[in-house]
Amino acid sequence: MTSQTIRYMAFAFAAADLLIELDGEGRVSFAIGAANIFFDEDEKTLEGRLWRDLVAEDDSPLVEALVEALDVGGRYGPVMIRLRGRRPEVNRRVLFNACRLPQQPDRIACAISQLTASAFSSIKTPEATGPGGLLGKDALSDRTAEIVAASKALDLRLALTFLELPGLTRLKGSLDHQSARSLMQRIGAALRAGSLDGQTAGQFADEQFGYLHEANKPTHAVVHAIEKLTKDADHEGQGIVPLTRNVEMTAGELSPEGIMRAVKYSIDKLTEGGSDAAIDGGLAATFDALVNATMERIDAFGRMVKHDDFKIVYQPIVALSDKSLHHFEVLSRFEAETSPYEAIRFAEETGLVEDFDIAVLMKVCAMLEAAETDPRLIVAVNISGRSLGSDLFAGLVQRELAQHPKLARRLALEITESAEIKDLSRLDAIVQRIRQRGFEVCLDDFGAGSASFQYLRALKVDWVKIDGLYIRRVLKDSRDRAMIESLVDLCKKLGVRTVAEQIENPDEAAALRKIGVELGQGWLFGKPTDRPTYKPPLGLPAVETPTAPRVRARRGGFRETWG
Structure with missing residues (x-):
């Protein structure tokens, strides 16, 4: 078989726009195809030039690694690279393939194709912040999510390979700065x-x-390349054997977005725990297990929301001055084995909480409007600060409240997880639109974070709920008592009312009332119940409480014990 025939076979096999053959020195020995599309010149002018002269400088290490790792009979690609144009502004992105045919083991055939209607060509590449053009953790998760979504229509099966390089930190420490950087x-x-x-x-x-x-696609070439690189760099000649695990990006009926929520959540958990989080088989096996378990949990959580497999419960909030009922906080309870705290936290961390929050709000609004619901019933519903970070969610909340104007003064919103909100001016604009409709807003867990007073300065709200950490220590620690006193005094000056949660005994209630806290919540006044009922403590006579139909719902409090 002639070399010319072999070249045409490679060209046909690649189905590319341009075929470039490289000799042992990395020079173009042959070129055929539409070179003018990529280089604005005839393919004959490419012959004799080094491949590095044709590839953008930033992508040269990528092509070099690909070429060096290419075994006889092996093939790499496609990968997206940039070709070097006559001027930097005309550098073109292309798909690049390379193969080393057995008939010509000393030559490498490189196939170049245009990025036209490719599913990935329109996806914006995030800025690489790591060595060798590597993305950071969040950037890789986000980009993977976009590509998985784009690939679904092409029926393209994708996988994420996780690698752990044990001893890499030690190896870099044994090298000088330049050698470690080069590695x-x-x-x-x-x-x-x-x-x-x-x-x-x-x-x-x-x-x-x-x-x-x-x-x-086999992954052994990458593993072998890293083994060789680390062995060559190691003064002791040992190198590193990577631990790898492949996770396919498909899971039953789970959407690409759901898959990537699982992947991102698992990456976060794994990197938080490090080696301490490992199961038998190392971190790679742990990552695999985390992804699979998280995918199952996301799928199960979605089904639970869809089928209303949890219920609404009510916990009373009372006036500390006379123990009279003020309103109820609406909470959610799941199946017996599922902790409300864990379920809501999982929804927060995997991005599922927006759908959950809006569904609860809609359900509670419908319950309050129902003919069988006592019109005296007043409730508060929790809204996650993470949800309010979404413009779409904020718009849905406004639309739902606009459809129920009669519920003003009967429905309040408690903002939980406020520490997740970075743009306080944007949040305040959302809060004021809600308050203008007549719905009160409470800032939950106040005092739990170092920035709480910053929130109070930036957000004009009706209530703040003092975090239970301070309440539990009000009788034990004079510093915590002084903190509560200062907070209550500040809130009075700002026209903001106060609620104390997790009140367990009469002495705590009396101390808080003396300080000036207006409302209280906790087991002293009642645990969450299926119906809005309240029996005053301390032997006070029972009072008539409003009623509501027994309903199924999707959201309420945040804590496992206290709501």
């Missing part, structure tokens, strides 16, 4: 060379990495 650049390039498009590889932690690729 990390080469490791980054090797990971990018194995990724789907050269842009979906990242670093999660000091010794933890990952890259997205087609599910059926």
